[in-house]
Amino acid sequence: EYADISLKDIDQVSKSSFPLCMRHLFEKLREDHHLKHGGRMQLGLFLKGVGLKLDDALAFWRAEFTKKVGAEKFDKEYAYSIRHNYGKEGKRTDYTPYACQKIISSAPGVGDHHGCPYRHFSEDNLRAALGRMGLSSRGMEDVMDKVRNKHYQLACTLTFEAVYGTSCDAGINHPNQYFEESQKILK
Numbered sequence: 001e002y003a004d005i006s007l008k009d010i011d012q013v014s015k016s017s018f019p020l021c022m023r024h025l026f027e028k029l030r031e032d033h034h035l036k037h038g039g040r041m042q043l044g045l046f047l048k049g050v051g052l053k054l055d056d057a058l059a060f061w062r063a064e065f066t067k068k069v070g071a072e073k074f075d076k077e078y079a080y081s082i083r084h085n086y087g088k089e090g091k092r093t094d095y096t097p098y099a100c101q102k103i104i105s106s107a108p109g110v111g112d113h114h115g116c117p118y119r120h121f122s123e124d125n126l127r128a129a130l131g132r133m134g135l136s137s138r139g140m141e142d143v144m145d146k147v148r149n150k151h152y153q154l155a156c157t158l159t160f161e162a163v164y165g166t167s168c169d170a171g172i173n174h175p176n177q178y179f180e181e182s183q184k185i186l187k
């Protein structure tokens with residue numbers, strides 16, 4: 001078990017340990033101060049999975065959303081679903097973070113930022129994002145080759161191996177697994 005992440009570390013950890021799908025959602029949230037429903041679910045449950053506590057999660061989303069909407073609107077329209085994800089509302093189901101398969105098979109529409117970048121980004125956007133993660137042109141071609149063959153999780157695994165300079169024999173099948181494997185290496 002890795003240590004739960006706290007709010008003050010979240011930006012640094014997002015850069016060091018989040019898989020591309022979550023880095024993208026995190027950056028868009030910081031940039032736009034908003035995410036549509038699919039993005040809030042995908043990122044919110046992932047953050048719960050990395051150990052962000054409910055109070056910190058509320059503070060995190062509130063700080064971004066209230067740059068655009070009033071605090072009252074946030075509390076009325078968005079806070080409920082965050083508590084809901086943590087099993088504090090409705091049927092009190094403890095919702096689990098999405099696995100890669102579910103994310104890859106989702107269908108993000110215009111203005112949505114959820115989904116799997118290997119599956120849903122244009123080639124240009126994916127190359128730019130991989131460049132920002134520090135991939136060499138050789139590493140990038142290996143990743144793009146997997147993408148062309150629709151092996152999105154293998155593309156993500158190759159990215160992991162290039163970023164951390166180590167093999168990931170299990171392969172990536174869950175964003176939270178990516179996070180945990182990376183934390184093991186960085187610790």
Ligand code: SF4
Binds near residue numbers: 104116
């Ligand atoms: Fe996220 Fe999985 Fe896609 Fe990697 S393969 S970017 S962890 S959905």
